[in-house]
Amino acid sequence: xxxxxxxxxxxxxxxxxxxxxxDQNLNILVIEREKxxxxxxxxxxxxxxxxHVFKEELTGPEYASRxxxxxxxxxxxxxxxxxxxxxxxxxxxxxxxxxxxxxxETIHAKAVILSSGCYERTxxxxxxxxxxxxxxxxxxxxxxxxxxxxxxxxxxxxxxxxGDIGLIMARRMTLEGAKVLGVAEIMPYSNGLTRNIVQxxxxxxIPLYLSHTVTDIRGKDVLEGITIQKVDxxxxxxxxxxxQFEVDTLLLSIGLVPDISLFESLNIEKSAxxxxxxxxxxxxxxxxxxxxxxxxxxxxxxxxxxTEESEKAGRCAKNYILHGASEHRMEVSVKPGKHIRxxxxxxIDFSRKDAPVELSFRTTKKMESGIFYVYQNGVLIKSKxxxxxxxAEMEHLLIKPEDFISNDPIELILEEVKS
Amino acid sequence: MYDYIxxxxxxxxxxxxxxxSKYQVNILVLEKENDIANQQTTANSxxxxxxxxxxxxxxxxxxxxxxxxxxxxxxxxxxxxxxxTGAFVVAxxxxxxxxxxxxxxxxxINGVPETMILTGDKARQIEPNLTKHATMVxxxxxxxxxxxxxxxxxxxxxxxxNGAHFRKNSEVVKIQKNEDKxxxxxxxxxxxxxKHIISAxxxxxxxxxxxIEEHVSYQIQPRKGEYYVLDRKAVQLFSxxxxxxxxxxxxxxxxxxxxHGNILLGPTSTLxxxxxxxxxxxxxxxxxxxxxxxxxxxxxxELIIRSFAGVRASSSYDDFFIQxxxxxxxxxxxxxxxxxxxxxxxxxxxxLVHEVIQIKNKPKEYxxxxxxxxxxxxxxxxxDRKRLIESDPRYGNIICKCEKxxxxxxxxxxxxxxxxxxxxxxxxxxxxxxxxxxxxxxxxLVLKIIARETGKPLxxxxxxxxxxxILVQETKVKK
Numbered sequence: 001x002x003x004x005x006x007x008x009x010x011x012x013x014x015x016x017x018x019x020x021x022x023d024q025n026l027n028i029l030v031i032e033r034e035k036x037x038x039x040x041x042x043x044x045x046x047x048x049x050x051x052h053v054f055k056e057e058l059t060g061p062e063y064a065s066r067x068x069x070x071x072x073x074x075x076x077x078x079x080x081x082x083x084x085x086x087x088x089x090x091x092x093x094x095x096x097x098x099x100x101x102x103x104x105e106t107i108h109a110k111a112v113i114l115s116s117g118c119y120e121r122t123x124x125x126x127x128x129x130x131x132x133x134x135x136x137x138x139x140x141x142x143x144x145x146x147x148x149x150x151x152x153x154x155x156x157x158x159x160x161x162x163g164d165i166g167l168i169m170a171r172r173m174t175l176e177g178a179k180v181l182g183v184a185e186i187m188p189y190s191n192g193l194t195r196n197i198v199q200x201x202x203x204x205x206i207p208l209y210l211s212h213t214v215t216d217i218r219g220k221d222v223l224e225g226i227t228i229q230k231v232d233x234x235x236x237x238x239x240x241x242x243x244q245f246e247v248d249t250l251l252l253s254i255g256l257v258p259d260i261s262l263f264e265s266l267n268i269e270k271s272a273x274x275x276x277x278x279x280x281x282x283x284x285x286x287x288x289x290x291x292x293x294x295x296x297x298x299x300x301x302x303x304x305x306x307t308e309e310s311e312k313a314g315r316c317a318k319n320y321i322l323h324g325a326s327e328h329r330m331e332v333s334v335k336p337g338k339h340i341r342x343x344x345x346x347x348i349d350f351s352r353k354d355a356p357v358e359l360s361f362r363t364t365k366k367m368e369s370g371i372f373y374v375y376q377n378g379v380l381i382k383s384k385x386x387x388x389x390x391x392a393e394m395e396h397l398l399i400k401p402e403d404f405i406s407n408d409p410i411e412l413i414l415e416e417v418k419s
Numbered sequence: 420m421y422d423y424i425x426x427x428x429x430x431x432x433x434x435x436x437x438x439x440s441k442y443q444v445n446i447l448v449l450e451k452e453n454d455i456a457n458q459q460t461t462a463n464s465x466x467x468x469x470x471x472x473x474x475x476x477x478x479x480x481x482x483x484x485x486x487x488x489x490x491x492x493x494x495x496x497x498x499x500x501x502x503x504t505g506a507f508v509v510a511x512x513x514x515x516x517x518x519x520x521x522x523x524x525x526x527x528i529n530g531v532p533e534t535m536i537l538t539g540d541k542a543r544q545i546e547p548n549l550t551k552h553a554t555m556v557x558x559x560x561x562x563x564x565x566x567x568x569x570x571x572x573x574x575x576x577x578x579x580x581n582g583a584h585f586r587k588n589s590e591v592v593k594i595q596k597n598e599d600k601x602x603x604x605x606x607x608x609x610x611x612x613x614k615h616i617i618s619a620x621x622x623x624x625x626x627x628x629x630x631i632e633e634h635v636s637y638q639i640q641p642r643k644g645e646y647y648v649l650d651r652k653a654v655q656l657f658s659x660x661x662x663x664x665x666x667x668x669x670x671x672x673x674x675x676x677x678x679h680g681n682i683l684l685g686p687t688s689t690l691x692x693x694x695x696x697x698x699x700x701x702x703x704x705x706x707x708x709x710x711x712x713x714x715x716x717x718x719x720x721e722l723i724i725r726s727f728a729g730v731r732a733s734s735s736y737d738d739f740f741i742q743x744x745x746x747x748x749x750x751x752x753x754x755x756x757x758x759x760x761x762x763x764x765x766x767x768x769x770x771l772v773h774e775v776i777q778i779k780n781k782p783k784e785y786x787x788x789x790x791x792x793x794x795x796x797x798x799x800x801x802x803d804r805k806r807l808i809e810s811d812p813r814y815g816n817i818i819c820k821c822e823k824x825x826x827x828x829x830x831x832x833x834x835x836x837x838x839x840x841x842x843x844x845x846x847x848x849x850x851x852x853x854x855x856x857x858x859x860x861x862x863x864l865v866l867k868i869i870a871r872e873t874g875k876p877l878x879x880x881x882x883x884x885x886x887x888x889i890l891v892q893e894t895k896v897k898k
Contacts, residue, residue, distance in 0.1 A: 103805065122725075124723055127647070127723060141859050145890060148863075150894050151891070154891055220884075221884035221887050
């Protein structure tokens with residue numbers, strides 16, 4: 001089968017990319033592993049989605065349904081319950097796909113948008129010491145069991161990590177009758193959105209233990225209890241600060257990692273920080289015609305930003321098919337400076353300077369107020385004031401084509417403003 | 420009435436069952452847990468050692484070298500994976516080089532073939548990530564790596580095919596000898612009769628022995644080892660098993676390439692008081708990192724996907740303890756099987772049956788040594804994959820995305836001769852959930868397949884042991 005653009009993943013990112021890539025002259029194919037479109041939004045039955053895109057508060061499934069409806073109206077082709085096994089690049093991209101219904105097929109595509117989302121970090125990835133009973137699970141898995149299958153995974157819960165899924169699950173499991181004893185966060189600040197701390201913990205009197213982590217797990221077959229400990233500035237547990245909890249479940253909300261397992265057979269330049277591809281302002285990787293967006297590119301705090309980013313990626317893929325590649329990429333780096341953890345895109349291609357460049361980035365420090373500065377050749381070319389800056393919340397900054405003074409690399413820094 | 424009851428379905432009990440099933444005897448294997456290969460066999464280094472380390476003249480030395488050779492037969496007969504890595508033992512200075520030469524001498528006395536001393540530079544040409552401080556290595560080309568629980572499962576499946584019986588969830592709580600037969604009482608209250616008992620109860624073998632002997636001549640001294648597993652992204656980093664020089668505590672902290680591309684780091688070695696608390700610790704992780712500086716230039720610890728700990732059944736006896744009871748005829752001890760137990764297992768079975776028991780029963784005319792296994796879907800060519808899907812469309816349904824494990828493979832793990840209905844049992848057999856996301860995505864899918872195939876409700880499906888359901892309460896139902 002042949003198509004112009006193959007989009008891997010039919011969640012928030014894939015749907016938005018497909019809708020913006022849509023053109024009567026183009027064939028687009030969306031490949032989704034689940035039996036329905038919508039991705040992880042389907043299990044996020046809480047509200048808070050869409051405040052930026054629709055200026056109203058929707059649940060995850062509602063947010064997804066708005067895109068799914070438009071998607072069907074455009075008659076974009078899609079395959080459900082289908083897994084992409086690998087991608088090879090020869091002249092075209094060759095996607096090897098497999099499903100229960102149709103077996104194995106090869107899809108030939110001129111461009112690929114990878115919008116396959118992310119996966120949750122596990123116990124192994126942070127090496128929590130202790131025994132290995134059942135009852136330790138990523139918060140998103142517990143969410144799937146509860147919201148999709150209708151089962152609680154435990155009655156007495158502790159949550160490690162203050163990521164948003166953990167916070168949402170603290171409230172959700174409480175509402176279903178479980179007792180949530182607390183949330184421990186190794187950092188001195190929360191890793192979740194402020195609104196989630198307030199609405200999911202404070203409103204239910206669930207304690208948040210900052211600068212704490214789980215240092216022991218007890219129980220041979222079934223989880224019986226955990227120990228948390230305060231940590232010092234180097235994240236080492238401080239003796240004498242142990243607190244024990246008798247729980248049957250430990251949910252992990254310790255971070256998400258872009259799912260880029262399909263990169264394996266491609267030689268893609270990767271970032272050590274985002275754990276995904278390095279892209280330019282067109283969301284294109286070093287492999288011509290391969291675009292990445294959404295949580296497969298970097299983990300977002302809000303789905304609204306996933307939508308906006310993926311719409312751009314979809315348009316860029318469409319331009320690539322309709323107008324061809326840039327003849328000579330002139331790529332320079334976008335450097336994260338003081339208090340900046342990472343920036344997407346990591347590169348700007350100055351061979352095409354017609355559109356504004358949007359930087360999406362995360363900071364390394366929580367502060368009441370600060371100013372972002374963008375420098376090129378040591379000259380300030382852009383600045384932006386911001387309030388309530390936190391590593392957990394993504395920041396954005398738009399640079400117009402006329403702001404650039406040369407084709408040299410740029411650097412972004414953050415300065416704290418003390419009141 | 421059985422001829423032989425084997426207590427314990429680890430690598431030792433299952434390979435003994437297979438060896439015995441070649442003869443016209445009635446065999447039953449009992450396992451106290453709800454799956455095979457659940458203690459030592461599930462948590463060890465997976466190495467088929469060459470036999471360089473055990474003291475010459477011991478059973479360990481003899482059965483290790485013999486076992487190593489027998490694995491080539493098992494590979495063909497039981498379709499078990501065998502990675503022919505070879506190994507380097509690493510020395511860093513003239514003192515250690517002297518010890519390395521002595522170790523080679525020992526290896527030669529033990530009958531280890533093809534050993535060779537290499538300079539550090541030569542070794543680094545072959546193994547570029549070997550520490551630059553290595554001045555000399557002992558090369559042991561016959562060292563290999565297998566997948567331990569698959570060996571145990573394959574051996575038992577083959578024994579069952581040849582007439583052996585198997586009962587899980589069957590803990591023996593009492594043994595009596597009545598004239599020329601034994602009566603075993605299980606925790607459930609059931610009683611079983613047998614002419615002979617073979618105790619392959621691992622870390623619990625002394626407790627089993629105490630049920631029948633007044634004076635047990637050894638004591639189990641459990642020794643815990645912690646391990647860390649790197650994702651298979653690290654696959655090209657090491658091609659050999661890397662050992663430090665052995666000490667009295669054991670073979671030290673190793674680097675072990677695994678058959679599915681992962682790299683295993685460990686084990687630590689600490690004496691512990693209790694047999695069943697297999698916990699990992701911050702101290703253990705720190706020690707592994709410290710010790711491995713002496714083996715490798717770089718180790719990508721950020722690729723760790725899993726950690727685990729196992730308890731080895733070391734004993735107060737200085738060698739494998741494989742004997743008929745001096746007090747009770749017909750009761751056989753196979754105890755104190757710590758390293759190199761996995762390697763020696765098929766040779767232990769051979770030794771027990773032929774030299775200790777000296778079996779007189781006739782061989783079976785139609786013993787079938789072959790256990791076939793469908794090769795993993797992910798490992799096949801596109802054409803072979805398509806052929807499989809034509810035979811069963813469920814091969815087209817990818818359940819575990821990280822390891823590309825299909826629905827058909829999961830169903831076959833449920834329905835196999837040693838079939839399981841637990842999440843971890845499926846992981847052991849089909850490897851669903853063994854990848855980067857550790858089942859975060861596919862666990863709920865596997866759970867539903869188990870429920871469908873066994874006809875059990877979703878909330879009765881266990882993670883592993885009895886009474887470990889993943890789902891504890893249904894919501895939105897009238898109580």
